Amino acid sequence: MMNFHDRDLNLPRLCNEALNQPLTEAECSVMIAAAARKVEELFDILRIDHRNDHNTRDTPQRVAKMYVEEILAGRYTAPPRITKFDNAQAYDQLIVTGPIELRSMCAHHLMPIHGAAYIGILPSADGKIIGLSKYDRIVEYFAARLQIQEELVKQIGQYIMDMTSPRGLAVRISAVHMCKTQRGVRASHRSRMVNTYYWGEMASDTALKGEFLQECTMLDRDGAT
Numbered sequence: 001m002m003n004f005h006d007r008d009l010n011l012p013r014l015c016n017e018a019l020n021q022p023l024t025e026a027e028c029s030v031m032i033a034a035a036a037r038k039v040e041e042l043f044d045i046l047r048i049d050h051r052n053d054h055n056t057r058d059t060p061q062r063v064a065k066m067y068v069e070e071i072l073a074g075r076y077t078a079p080p081r082i083t084k085f086d087n088a089q090a091y092d093q094l095i096v097t098g099p100i101e102l103r104s105m106c107a108h109h110l111m112p113i114h115g116a117a118y119i120g121i122l123p124s125a126d127g128k129i130i131g132l133s134k135y136d137r138i139v140e141y142f143a144a145r146l147q148i149q150e151e152l153v154k155q156i157g158q159y160i161m162d163m164t165s166p167r168g169l170a171v172r173i174s175a176v177h178m179c180k181t182q183r184g185v186r187a188s189h190r191s192r193m194v195n196t197y198y199w200g201e202m203a204s205d206t207a208l209k210g211e212f213l214q215e216c217t218m219l220d221r222d223g224a225t
C-alpha cells in the first residue's frame, strides 16, 4: 500500500515551496483521502455533525480535494512548461503585461488573496522571449500555495529571471487580503496591498521604474476588476 508519508516526511518544505518531485495521481488520491479524514476530525472538534448534516456531509472530502488539486496545486505539480523563442528582431524595449488574475491563499490565516499581477520585462536583444500567456501560467503556479505577498512577488520574478535572463524585470501585485477584510479589522474590500520588486537594470533605472508604474496604472484603469 502506497503511503504519501514515505517519500515526503523526510523532506519538510516551507508552505510556499514545491515538493522536490511532483506527486503522481495515485499519491494525490492518498493525500486527499488522508486530508479528508482530518477535516472530518476538525468538524468533530468544532461540533459540526457532518455525518447527519446534509449540508456538510461531503464537505471534508470536497475541502481536501480542493486543497490538493487547486489551492495548493503549485506545491504538488511541476512548473509550467516554458517554450522559448529567439528574440529574432532583437526587441529590447520594455514590455508590460497585466492585469493577470491572481488568486492565492494567505499563509497566516488560510483566507483568500485576490488581485492582479503586472509584469514588466526588459528583454535582452540576444536573449530568449516566451509566449505572453506563459506569464499568466507562472503567476497561477506560484499563487497556488499558502503565500504571503512579499514572497510571492519574488518567487514569480525569480522564476522568470532564471528561465529567460532578461536585462531587467519588474513584478507588481495589487491584492485584497480577506484576512483583513472579512475578519480582524474588517477593512474595506477596496483596501489593497501593493508591492513591486525589481531585478537587473530595472532595479537601478528610475526612468524605467516610472515607465513601468505608469503602464500598470493605465492597465489597472482599463482592466479594473
Ligand SMILES: [Zn+2]
Residues within 6 Å of the ligand: 106, 107, 108, 109, 110, 111, 177, 179, 180
Ligand atoms: Zn492573512
